[in-house]
Amino acid sequence: MTLTEKDSQYLWHPYTQHKTAQTPIAISRGEGALLWDENGKEYIDAIASWWVNPFGHSNKFIADAIYKQLTTLEHVLFGGFTHEPAIKVAEKLIEILPKNQQKIFFSDNGSTAVEVAIKVALQYFFNKNEKRTTIIAFENAFHGDTFAAMAASGISFYTQAFQGMFIDVVRIPVPVKGQEQVSFDTLKNVIQNHNCAGFIFEPLVQGAAGMVMYEPEALAKLIQICAANKVLTIADEVMTGFGKTGKTFAMDYVAEDPDMICLSKALTGGTIPMAITTFTQEVFDAFYDDDINKALFHGHTFTANPTGCAAALASIDLLQTQEMQDNIERINTSHLNFQKKIENHPKVITARTLGVIFAVEIKSDSEESYYGSMRNKLYNFFIEKGVVLRPVGNIVYILPPYIMTNEQLQKVYSIIEEAIDMV
Numbered sequence: 001m002t003l004t005e006k007d008s009q010y011l012w013h014p015y016t017q018h019k020t021a022q023t024p025i026a027i028s029r030g031e032g033a034l035l036w037d038e039n040g041k042e043y044i045d046a047i048a049s050w051w052v053n054p055f056g057h058s059n060k061f062i063a064d065a066i067y068k069q070l071t072t073l074e075h076v077l078f079g080g081f082t083h084e085p086a087i088k089v090a091e092k093l094i095e096i097l098p099k100n101q102q103k104i105f106f107s108d109n110g111s112t113a114v115e116v117a118i119k120v121a122l123q124y125f126f127n128k129n130e131k132r133t134t135i136i137a138f139e140n141a142f143h144g145d146t147f148a149a150m151a152a153s154g155i156s157f158y159t160q161a162f163q164g165m166f167i168d169v170v171r172i173p174v175p176v177k178g179q180e181q182v183s184f185d186t187l188k189n190v191i192q193n194h195n196c197a198g199f200i201f202e203p204l205v206q207g208a209a210g211m212v213m214y215e216p217e218a219l220a221k222l223i224q225i226c227a228a229n230k231v232l233t234i235a236d237e238v239m240t241g242f243g244k245t246g247k248t249f250a251m252d253y254v255a256e257d258p259d260m261i262c263l264s265k266a267l268t269g270g271t272i273p274m275a276i277t278t279f280t281q282e283v284f285d286a287f288y289d290d291d292i293n294k295a296l297f298h299g300h301t302f303t304a305n306p307t308g309c310a311a312a313l314a315s316i317d318l319l320q321t322q323e324m325q326d327n328i329e330r331i332n333t334s335h336l337n338f339q340k341k342i343e344n345h346p347k348v349i350t351a352r353t354l355g356v357i358f359a360v361e362i363k364s365d366s367e368e369s370y371y372g373s374m375r376n377k378l379y380n381f382f383i384e385k386g387v388v389l390r391p392v393g394n395i396v397y398i399l400p401p402y403i404m405t406n407e408q409l410q411k412v413y414s415i416i417e418e419a420i421d422m423v
Helices: 003-010 060-070 084-096 110-127 147-152 156-162 180-193 216-228 281-285 306-319 322-342 373-384 406-422
Strands: 027-031 034-037 042-045 101-107 134-138 168-172 196-201 232-236 260-263 275-280 348-354 357-362 395-398
Touching (some): 042 406, 084 275, 110 134, 110 275, 134 180, 147 156, 180 196, 180 216, 196 216, 275 281, 322 406, 357 406, 373 406
Parallel strands (some): 196 232, 232 260
Antiparallel strands (some): 348 357
């Protein structure tokens, strides 16, 4: 049996209707920005395998760090124990995060990082004997698939089976160009009419919504409104963190700092599942009490896994090299040039770039759904051409590994142009 045949016998894939979905492609090897399937076909991984792999597949520097840690201490429980790799990760992150971030909490993935933040926001006020039970989120947000993260997400077909089971979430418009004041006014109105504990947002770029972008000044204003009303702010940097926007964190563009930050995906360079939620000292202090019931009773079996910490340290070291910073700038320049070339194409609505993120919205004769006919046609076309891209409806985006070559980038651009002409 082939790998794909065995897969169909045993496995259940994410975001997949198995009755109608095509057979998944069995990948046997990866190196740099390339993947090879079981038949030897080569693919350019133009989305860094769901945004997790900025330093390329089979990265030897990270692999060596993982191996060294595996031969020293692969794992130890984090309840009542600690270890040097976790402390080093905390020290390194405190150096590079917004200056108000002082405490580090480990979990397993982006959804759990968000879950921790939302639980902390709600319990923060419970610990202070205040009744605040509402979370504010953007329209069309995506924060993950665990329950609180799912509740904060706004893409309805992901969540419609669970309506009526969620925590209280109220949505406000994204402050895209021309809609900033509407967003500000809506936030003020929501805070006035609800007992709001926290506001969660994807800073500057809404990934799963199709790389929707908005300005740092607008986000700063929203954070100021929340601070004036003692509403905790949560920056979900799971996608945007570690260089994607051109700076280490998207919040580095913003004049105001959040109370919490959620990190995962590129944290370990696409090697070992790990997530982190960071907090201000003030948030932590609301849980620091003689009363045991005010503790944060949340944990995961693999919390602060030493091997994952070693991968994270190696990934951060790579990110901070001049070579990687030059690569990010090189890709950004290349994207901007492609944007100029394509934005006036008769079939293009808009094109936009931030850091290594590029998105183009293609005109359609009908309203396109998330997994609609245009999306499927585009996806299949890209796969046939040997490029891994996952369009969001009629929006095609690139979020490549930082080590992708100029030649590989140009091939991706060329195939996107072919796809636009095709549709």
